[in-house]
Amino acid sequence: MRLGHAALLYAAVYSLAYFGAYALGRWMPLSTFLSQLSTVVATVSILLGLAVYLISRYARVRPDVLLDLGLIFEVAGAFGIAVANVWGIFPAAGSFDAWLEKANSRSALTGIPWECVWIIIFPLIAPNTPGKALLAALAAASAGPLIVILSKSVGATSLDVPVGAFLAYYASTTYLCAGIAFLISRGIYRFGRHLKKAQEIGSYELGERLGMGGMGEVWLAKHRMLARPAAIKLIRPEMLGMDGGSRRAVVRRFEREAQATATLRSTHTIDLYDFGVTEEGSFYYVMELLDGLNLKELVERFGPVSAGRAVYLLRQVCHSLGEAHDRGMIHRDIKPANIFACRLGPDHDFVKVLDFGLVKASEDSQPGATELTEAGALTGTPAFMAPETAMGTGVDGRADLYALGCVGYWLLTGQPVFEGDTPLSTVVQHVQAQPVPPSMRTEIDVPESLERVILSCLEKDPANRPQSAGGLDSQLAGCGLDQEWNRERAEEWWRLHMRSKEDPYE
Numbered sequence: 001m002r003l004g005h006a007a008l009l010y011a012a013v014y015s016l017a018y019f020g021a022y023a024l025g026r027w028m029p030l031s032t033f034l035s036q037l038s039t040v041v042a043t044v045s046i047l048l049g050l051a052v053y054l055i056s057r058y059a060r061v062r063p064d065v066l067l068d069l070g071l072i073f074e075v076a077g078a079f080g081i082a083v084a085n086v087w088g089i090f091p092a093a094g095s096f097d098a099w100l101e102k103a104n105s106r107s108a109l110t111g112i113p114w115e116c117v118w119i120i121i122f123p124l125i126a127p128n129t130p131g132k133a134l135l136a137a138l139a140a141a142s143a144g145p146l147i148v149i150l151s152k153s154v155g156a157t158s159l160d161v162p163v164g165a166f167l168a169y170y171a172s173t174t175y176l177c178a179g180i181a182f183l184i185s186r187g188i189y190r191f192g193r194h195l196k197k198a199q200e201i202g203s204y205e206l207g208e209r210l211g212m213g214g215m216g217e218v219w220l221a222k223h224r225m226l227a228r229p230a231a232i233k234l235i236r237p238e239m240l241g242m243d244g245g246s247r248r249a250v251v252r253r254f255e256r257e258a259q260a261t262a263t264l265r266s267t268h269t270i271d272l273y274d275f276g277v278t279e280e281g282s283f284y285y286v287m288e289l290l291d292g293l294n295l296k297e298l299v300e301r302f303g304p305v306s307a308g309r310a311v312y313l314l315r316q317v318c319h320s321l322g323e324a325h326d327r328g329m330i331h332r333d334i335k336p337a338n339i340f341a342c343r344l345g346p347d348h349d350f351v352k353v354l355d356f357g358l359v360k361a362s363e364d365s366q367p368g369a370t371e372l373t374e375a376g377a378l379t380g381t382p383a384f385m386a387p388e389t390a391m392g393t394g395v396d397g398r399a400d401l402y403a404l405g406c407v408g409y410w411l412l413t414g415q416p417v418f419e420g421d422t423p424l425s426t427v428v429q430h431v432q433a434q435p436v437p438p439s440m441r442t443e444i445d446v447p448e449s450l451e452r453v454i455l456s457c458l459e460k461d462p463a464n465r466p467q468s469a470g471g472l473d474s475q476l477a478g479c480g481l482d483q484e485w486n487r488e489r490a491e492e493w494w495r496l497h498m499r500s501k502e503d504p505y506e
Helices: 002-025 029-033 037-058 062-086 096-104 114-127 130-141 144-156 163-171 175-200 242-264 295-302 305-325 387-393 395-412 423-432 446-455 469-477 488-495
Strands: 203-214 217-223 228-233 272-277 283-288 293-294 341-342 349-352
Touching: 002 037, 002 062, 002 114, 037 062, 062 114, 062 144, 096 203, 096 349, 114 130, 114 175, 130 144, 130 175, 144 175, 203 228, 242 272, 283 488, 293 295, 295 341, 295 395, 305 341, 305 349, 305 446, 305 469, 305 488, 341 395, 349 488, 387 395, 387 423, 395 446, 395 469, 446 469
Parallel strands: none
Antiparallel strands: 203 217, 217 228, 228 283, 272 283, 293 341, 341 349
16 A cells, blocks of 8 residues: 555655746746656656556556565656656756756755655555665665766756766765665564564464453454364463463463363363463463354343243253363353354354363372462352352362353343442352342243253252252253244244354355
8 A cells, every 4th residue: 555655645746846847937838838858757657656656556467576576666766757858858847958957067966866766665654574675775775876967868968077076976865775775674684574574473473463351352354274264262370460480380270271171072161272382481372263243242231031032042062061071170250241153053042151271270180280370279250159269168060151141141130149339248248138129120031940950050058059060951851841942943033133153254
């Protein structure tokens, strides 16, 4: 775009300076003016600028080829400027005789050639590799000397300058500017390399930022070899309270737990493609890119869901948690924002559980398993936190089921179970207060059987809750709402309310 704008500006300035000056002054007959060699040069220069503009705007040319074309334009443009500078074809309005006398009576080269400005600003307009930029800058710097030599050989100018002064003049102007342009180009090229490197993680190139949360940022990404788009979650080391001394231990724990997460095969757990640590110490996960919205967005945009749909979504979460709990892994941050309803192939309202990256091993998991989060730290979201999590007592998979009960409450009412003035007061209510039945806080018809299951998940004592994700799934299935919401109803809803995202890399 900058190259095209520069070419258009070049053509416009040349037109105004040459043809505009003639139109204002009429300092020679039109027929004589049109027959001048300078008019031919001006016309070619203007057409060249317009051609480059049109190519950059409308032609389907690869960016690297277009930038190389820009270097050719830099050289050709410098020759057009040099002709104007040496021949003096940009005169002020006046008589033709005065202009001719001015153009041919110079006895020395003075001032700074206009090519210098062109040579210096061009690397800023259309950067290229330092080697190519240097060659183009030297060729552009040679435009002035070549025009002087050619003009003298054909008698187009009577300019008479000693060879030493001639060489010193151009060495201290255009060629010096070519050296400056090379330094500018090298600096821009290095900056571009650093920027590109910063936008690359492993084998992936970062695109736009998709979101930002408490633990990090999520970016759209593309594998450099495959066409498959993905999502990358970046977790800064400072967000984990990590200092230099604990870096190595935290990295080892991160790798162990990421490998464990990657083994999860439930279709309702988001696929983890890759993971690692950047040179800056940031953790990253490469995950499948989903087309849909999380349950927080779903309720905020469309309101509470029907009882049948709530059961349909919650049972899929149970499928994901069941496998994780069987492997001794606790999610610890089940909440609407971490549960994604998406369109996956022919399926709609297909649930994917997110953020299995920062899980905690349960107390009865394999020996040696450790948690990635800082020891003693309170993890989770206050509005969806189990009492035992808040109190720091023994935590197992039933804490996830408490949080899932809070999610079901949110789906049916559009409100959290407890709302305090501060996060601490919300946590205290989870420990001490009894929840209001969801049917009393929503206009949605909540069957008694479903309300009973939701409230059982919200029991303060883990022993009074469903004892496993599979057990909760069976209880939800027993509510008899399977026919109220199914794949056909889900597909109909998505066609009515949601457009499919276009692949940003098509």
